[in-house]
Amino acid sequence: MADRICACGCTVPDVHYATCPDFGKDEGDCMGCAPREARDGALICERCYRTLRRCLEDAGDVVGLIRSIADPSKAARYDAVRVQSSRPDLPAPVAADLVDASDDIVRVLRMWEMHVAGEVVPDSVPGLPAGTWAGEAHTIAQSAADAVLEVLDELVNDRDEVLALCAGVIERHTESSPAVWSLADALTRWSFEDRPRWADAPCPDCDMKTVRVQPPRRRGTASRYGCTSCGWLANSDDDGGLWAAHFREEVPLGEGAPHEPRWLTLAAAARHARVTTGTMRRWAEKGLVATKDGRYWQPDINEKTGDAA
Ligand SMILES: [Zn+2]
Ligand SMILES: [Zn+2]
Numbered sequence: 259m260a261d262r263i264c265a266c267g268c269t270v271p272d273v274h275y276a277t278c279p280d281f282g283k284d285e286g287d288c289m290g291c292a293p294r295e296a297r298d299g300a301l302i303c304e305r306c307y308r309t310l311r312r313c314l315e316d317a318g319d320v321v322g323l324i325r326s327i328a329d330p331s332k333a334a335r336y337d338a339v340r341v342q343s344s345r346p347d348l349p350a351p352v353a354a355d356l357v358d359a360s361d362d363i364v365r366v367l368r369m370w371e372m373h374v375a376g377e378v379v380p381d382s383v384p385g386l387p388a389g390t391w392a393g394e395a396h397t398i399a400q401s402a403a404d405a406v407l408e409v410l411d412e413l414v415n416d417r418d419e420v421l422a423l424c425a426g427v428i429e430r431h432t433e434s435s436p437a438v439w440s441l442a443d444a445l446t447r448w449s450f451e452d453r454p455r456w457a458d459a460p461c462p463d464c465d466m467k468t469v470r471v472q473p474p475r476r477r478g479t480a481s482r483y484g485c486t487s488c489g490w491l492a493n494s495d496d497d498g499g500l501w502a503a504h505f506r507e508e509v510p511l512g513e514g515a516p517h518e519p520r521w522l523t524l525a526a527a528a529r530h531a532r533v534t535t536g537t538m539r540r541w542a543e544k545g546l547v548a549t550k551d552g553r554y555w556q557p558d559i560n561e562k563t564g565d566a567a
């Protein structure tokens with residue numbers, strides 16, 4: 259049993275051991291104490307595995323992005339990149355953070371690159387040379403990360419390796435300027451998404467309509483799905499390609515507004531009311547159903563159809 263649970267100590271929300279004071283209660287102090295099962299052939303859970311994979315896939319982009327903010331004169335062109343912190347409560351990053359973060363990440367990735375190539379890893383590995391421009395930084399970070407991704411399935415099946423890798427890559431620190439930046443710290447701080455969309459379908463884990471869809475950033479890579487409520491992650495190749503169909507319908511991301519699941523797409527609104535899309539449009543034109551950005555307000559539809567919910 260002990261070796262089939264996530265080595266990172268993950269637990270399942272709201273699921274408790276029988277000995278937990280919150281066992282059998284709807285609310286309590288414990289967020290959940292029953293451990294998450296490890297992924298097949300791995301010592302960490304599916305969620306940690308997918309987080310690791312995603313962080314490594316984004317290593318080049320985030321390091322390149324950080325370098326281009328640190329020194330705009332050395333910037334590469336990052337088309338359609340939106341820089342936005344997903345932690346607005348944190349103070350704005352200062353120049354020292356940018357240098358520290360990109361250096362820490364490159365140092366850790368290079369150590370792993372040497373390690374998986376069977377080389378002896380020195381005690382101190384240099385970070386990025388001063389003046390490295392964003393494009394070079396991107397290449398250095400991503401080629402190291404790709405070397406790790408290639409053997410990821412082996413690394414996650416070795417207790418020492420996986421714990422060290424998780425500590426350097428996905429462990430999140432709570433300080434605004436961590437002593438050592440992990441990839442996850444940097445990705446939380448500087449996020450970039452091309453054309454992010456909200457999926458119309460709910461999250462398979464928490465059932466909230468808060469899954470963001472990210473189209474493939476490079477040709478030949480997978481679309482990615484991530485729930486902003488519970489942290490569920492997948493890409494379009496996972497689980498036999500199941501999610502590509504599940505999240506086919508997307509809606510544009512509102513201007514920073516939290517996703518309001520009661521704003522339905524025309525198709526969803528018509529389905530909900532069991533009328534045609536033409537009828538739904540006419541209701542909207544008559545002002546019976548409020549619309550915003552091409553979406554239809556579910557409470558108005560309920561009122562119109564006499565549905566008390
Ligand atoms: Zn508990
Ligand atoms: Zn885990």
Ligand SMILES: [Zn+2]
Nearest residue numbers: 461464485488
């Ligand atoms: Zn979720």
